[in-house]
Amino acid sequence: MTRTHILGFPRIGAQRELKFALEAHWRGDTDAAALEAVGAGLRARHWALQREAGLDFVTVGDFAFYDQVLNHIQLLGCEPARFGFGTGQTDLARAFAMARGVAPAAAPTCCGHAGAAAAPAAAAPHALEMTKWFDTNYHYLVPEFGPATAFDHASSARLFDEVAEAQALGHPVKAVLLGPLSFLWLGKEKQAGFDRLSLLDALLPVYERVLGRLKAQGVEWVQIDEPILGLDLPEPWRQSFERSYWQLARNAPRLLLATYFSPLAENLRLACQLPVAGLHVDAVRAPEELTGVADWLPAHKVLSVGIVDGRNIWRTDLDDALARLRPVAGKHRGELWLAPSCSLLHVPFGLQAEPQLDAELRSWLAFACEKLGEVQLLRRALAGDASAGPALAEARAAIASRRASPRVRRPEVAQRLARRMAGDDRRAAPFAHRQAAQQRRFALPPLPTTTIGSFPQTAAIRAQRAAHRRGALPAEAYARAMREEIDRVVKAQEALGLDVLVHGEPERNDMVEYFGEQLDGYAFTANGWVQSYGSRCVKPPLIYGDVARPTAMTVEWTAYAQRLTPLPMKGMLTGPVTMLQWAFVRDDQPRQQTCEQIAWALRDEVLDLERAGIGMIQIDEPALREGLPLRRAGWKAYLDWAGRAFRLCASGVRDDTQIHTHMCYAEFNDILPEIAALDADVITIETSRSDMELLRGFGGERGLRYPNEIGPGVYDIHSPRVPPVAEMVRLLRKAAAVVPAGHLWVNPDCGLKTRGWAETEAALANMVAAARQMREEL
Numbered sequence: 048m049t050r051t052h053i054l055g056f057p058r059i060g061a062q063r064e065l066k067f068a069l070e071a072h073w074r075g076d077t078d079a080a081a082l083e084a085v086g087a088g089l090r091a092r093h094w095a096l097q098r099e100a101g102l103d104f105v106t107v108g109d110f111a112f113y114d115q116v117l118n119h120i121q122l123l124g125c126e127p128a129r130f131g132f133g134t135g136q137t138d139l140a141r142a143f144a145m146a147r148g149v150a151p152a153a154a155p156t157c158c159g160h161a162g163a164a165a166a167p168a169a170a171a172p173h174a175l176e177m178t179k180w181f182d183t184n185y186h187y188l189v190p191e192f193g194p195a196t197a198f199d200h201a202s203s204a205r206l207f208d209e210v211a212e213a214q215a216l217g218h219p220v221k222a223v224l225l226g227p228l229s230f231l232w233l234g235k236e237k238q239a240g241f242d243r244l245s246l247l248d249a250l251l252p253v254y255e256r257v258l259g260r261l262k263a264q265g266v267e268w269v270q271i272d273e274p275i276l277g278l279d280l281p282e283p284w285r286q287s288f289e290r291s292y293w294q295l296a297r298n299a300p301r302l303l304l305a306t307y308f309s310p311l312a313e314n315l316r317l318a319c320q321l322p323v324a325g326l327h328v329d330a331v332r333a334p335e336e337l338t339g340v341a342d343w344l345p346a347h348k349v350l351s352v353g354i355v356d357g358r359n360i361w362r363t364d365l366d367d368a369l370a371r372l373r374p375v376a377g378k379h380r381g382e383l384w385l386a387p388s389c390s391l392l393h394v395p396f397g398l399q400a401e402p403q404l405d406a407e408l409r410s411w412l413a414f415a416c417e418k419l420g421e422v423q424l425l426r427r428a429l430a431g432d433a434s435a436g437p438a439l440a441e442a443r444a445a446i447a448s449r450r451a452s453p454r455v456r457r458p459e460v461a462q463r464l465a466r467r468m469a470g471d472d473r474r475a476a477p478f479a480h481r482q483a484a485q486q487r488r489f490a491l492p493p494l495p496t497t498t499i500g501s502f503p504q505t506a507a508i509r510a511q512r513a514a515h516r517r518g519a520l521p522a523e524a525y526a527r528a529m530r531e532e533i534d535r536v537v538k539a540q541e542a543l544g545l546d547v548l549v550h551g552e553p554e555r556n557d558m559v560e561y562f563g564e565q566l567d568g569y570a571f572t573a574n575g576w577v578q579s580y581g582s583r584c585v586k587p588p589l590i591y592g593d594v595a596r597p598t599a600m601t602v603e604w605t606a607y608a609q610r611l612t613p614l615p616m617k618g619m620l621t622g623p624v625t626m627l628q629w630a631f632v633r634d635d636q637p638r639q640q641t642c643e644q645i646a647w648a649l650r651d652e653v654l655d656l657e658r659a660g661i662g663m664i665q666i667d668e669p670a671l672r673e674g675l676p677l678r679r680a681g682w683k684a685y686l687d688w689a690g691r692a693f694r695l696c697a698s699g700v701r702d703d704t705q706i707h708t709h710m711c712y713a714e715f716n717d718i719l720p721e722i723a724a725l726d727a728d729v730i731t732i733e734t735s736r737s738d739m740e741l742l743r744g745f746g747g748e749r750g751l752r753y754p755n756e757i758g759p760g761v762y763d764i765h766s767p768r769v770p771p772v773a774e775m776v777r778l779l780r781k782a783a784a785v786v787p788a789g790h791l792w793v794n795p796d797c798g799l800k801t802r803g804w805a806e807t808e809a810a811l812a813n814m815v816a817a818a819r820q821m822r823e824e825l
C-alpha cells in the first residue's frame with residue numbers, strides 16, 4: 048500500500064489573506080477573534096485541498112500566525128522570562144510581543160476589542176532574533192536558552208485545538224512537530240559558556256507529554272521534523288538522537304521522522320535505525336541516498352520519499368520520478384509513502400492565480416496546489432492505475448515542450464560560455480597597481496565618504512511607478528519624474544559634502560526584479576508570494592531559460608546622474624550570485640551554469656557603464672554567503688563558482704575603473720579568503736550593529752588581512768535613529784585600528800531606501816562630519 052501526504056502547506060493563503068488579516072490586527076482595526084477566524088478559515092481550506100487531492104492525511108501543526116518555531120516556544124512553554132508576561136495576556140498577544148518587540152496587548156475587554164498596548168513601545172523588550180531557516184529565504188524566530196530556561200507542557204493548547212478542529216471536520220490527521228534536537232539546535236545560548244544541549248533532559252518529558260496528549264486525541268501519526276540530521280553535527284548532538292527517541296517512542300503515536308534539505312550522509316544509518324515508525328527523506332536534494340535508505344531502513348518501517356521538489360516551482364518529470372521510485376518500491380519491504388521533499392511553505396500557493404502567464408510557461412510549472420496533484424498522480428501511476436494515463440501523458444508533453452523550447456536554450460548564450468579564456472575572471476593588473484591608477488584618477492581625500500546606493504523610496508516615487516505600471520503615466524512622464532528625483536538626490540549629496548555619489552535607485556522596485564525584468568530568461572508571476580517572515584512575503588522571479596541582456600539596463604540613468612556633477616558617480620548593479628539566490632532557478636542545468644550566464648550579461652553592463660564614462664561601479668552581492676551549502680563539504684565548490692561569477696562581471700574593466708562590492712545581513716569572517724579573492728577594489732559591509740566586531744577578521748585576526756579597500760558601515764540603516772557624530776567617530780577609530788588609513792572608506796551599513804529624507808540627511812551630515820574629524824586625527 049502506498050500512502051500520500053505533505054510535510055506542510057503555505058499558510059499565507061491563496062490571496063495572502065493571512066498577511067492582510069495580521070496587518071489589520073496589528074493596526075488595531077480588527078480584534079483577536081477576527082484574526083483567529085481568518086486562521087481557522089485558512090486551515091479548513093488548506094486541509095480540504097489536501098483531501099480533495101486525495102492525500103491520506105491532512106497535516107496539522109504547520110499553521111502559524113507568525114512562525115512555526117515561535118509556536119513551539121509556546122507549545123513547549125519556554126517563552127523567555129525577559130518578556131515578563133503575566134497571566135492576563137493571550138498566547139496570541141504574547142506571540143506577537145515576542146515576534147515584533149511591541150508590548151503585548153492586554154486581554155480583550157468586554158466589548159471584544161483588544162485593549163491598547165500596555166506600555167509605550169520604547170519600554171517593550173526587544174523582539175526575538177530572527178534568522179534564516181536552513182538555506183531557505185524563510186526566517187524563523189530564534190529560541191533563547193540559558194541556565195534558567197524551563198519547559199512546560201501545559202503552556203499552549205493551540206496544537207491540540209487544531210487537531211480537534213481537523214478531526215471535527217472529518218479529516219484523518221497527521222500532526223507535525225519540530226523535533227527536540229532540532230528545536231534546541233535552532234535556538235541560541237544567551238549566556239556565555241552555557242550549552243543548550245544540556246536542556247535536553249528537561250525538554251524530553253515535555254515532548255513526551257505533548258505526544259501522549261496527541262495520542263489521547265486519537266492521532267495515529269506524528270511527523271517529527273529533525274532537519275538537523277542533514278547538517279555537520281557535533282558528536283554530542285548526534286549521540287543524543289538515539290536516547291531521545293527511545294524515550295519519546297515509549298508512549299507516542301507512530302512517529303515519522305522527517306529530514307530534508309540536505310543529504311543525511313554520515314547520519315543515514317542513524318536516521319534509519321532510530322526507534323520510530325517511519326522515515327522521510329528528501330529525494331530531490333539527495334537522490335543518491337535513496338537506495339542506501341531503502342537498504343538500511345528496517346522492513347517494518349514506513350519509508351516516505353520526498354520525490355516532488357518542495358523548494359522549486361517546476362513541474363515534476365513524472366517518468367523520471369517513477370523510474371527512481373520503482374526500484375525503491377521493490378527493495379523496501381515495508382510501506383511506501385510519497386510526498387514533496389519538504390514543507391510546501393517555500394513555494395507559492397497555486398497557478399490558478401497566474402492567468403497572465405503564457406500557456407506554455409505555465410504548463411512547465413507546479414506550485415503548492417499543483418504539487419498535491421503530482422504526489423497523488425505518482426501514487427496512481429506507481430500502482431499501475433490505468434486511469435492515470437491521460438494525466439501522465441499531459442505531464443509528459445509539458446516536460447517535452449520545456450526541454451525542446453527555443454525560449455529555454457539560446458545557442459548564442461552557450462557559445463559565449465564556451466568561449467571561456469584563461470584570465471577572463473582576473474583583472475589585468477594587481478590591486479596595488481590599480482589602486483595607484485585610481486588614486487590618480489579620482490584624487491579622493493583619505494577616508495572617502497559614500498553611500499550604498501538607494502535613497503529614500505518616497506510614497507511619491509512608489510505612486511509614480513505604480514501609475515506607470517498601470518499605464519496611467521506615460522513612459523516619458525515617468526522618466527521625467529525619475530530624473531527629477533535623481534536631480535534631488537545628487538543635489539542633496541553635494542550639499543552634504545559626500546565624496547562619491549550615487550543616483551539613488553528611484554527607478555528600481557527591487558534590486559533583483561529591476562534587472563530580471565530586463566533580462567531574457569526571466570519571468571515574473573502576478574501572485575507567486577512566498578512567506579519570508581511574519582506577514583512579509585517575497586515574490587521571487589523565475590529563471591526559466593538561458594539568460595541574456597538585450598540592451599543596457601542602467602546606463603541611461605547613471606550617465607544622466609554623472610552629467611549633473613563633477614564628483615564620481617557610482618554605477619549600481621546587482622551581482623550574479625544575488626540574482627540567482629533570490630530567484631526560483633531552473634533545475635535543468637547546474638545552478639553554477641545559470642550563475643555564469645547572468646555574470647556574462649552583467650559583464651556587458653559593466654563595460655557599457657565604463658564606456659559611458661562611469662569610473663566606479665558597484666556590484667552588490669548581499670546574498671553571497673547565504674548560498675553556502677548546508678554542509679561544509681560543499682563550501683569550496685560553491686565558493687569557487689560563485690567567486691568566478693563575480694569576477695567575470697568585474698574583470699573586463701580598465702585599471703583605473705574602480706569596482707566596488709557590497710555585502711550585508713551576515714557574518715563574513717569565515718569566508719574571508721574567498722571574499723578577498725573577489726578582488727573588488729572596495730568592499731562595503733554591514734558592521735555597525737555588531738559594533739565593528741565583524742571587521743576583526745578583516746584586520747588580519749585570522750591570519751589574512753583583507754588586502755583591498757573597505758568601507759565598514761558606521762550606522763544602522765534599519766532604524767530611523769540619527770547616530771551622533773561621536774558615535775560614528777568611535778566606530779571609525781575601531782575600524783582604523785584594524786584597517787590602514789589609505790584603505791578605509793566611510794559609509795552607512797546598507798541602502799537607504801526604507802528611510803525618510805529627514806533622518807537620512809541628518810545621519811549623513813553627521814557621518815560626513817565624523818569622517819572629517821577622523822581625517823584630522825590621522
Ligand code: GLN
Pocket residue numbers: 499500501552558619667669709710711797798799800
Ligand atoms: N544598492 C542596494 C541599495 O542600496 C543594496 C541593497 C542591499 O544590499 N540589500 O539598496
Ligand code: ZN
Pocket residue numbers: 499669709710711712796797798
Ligand atoms: Zn546591504
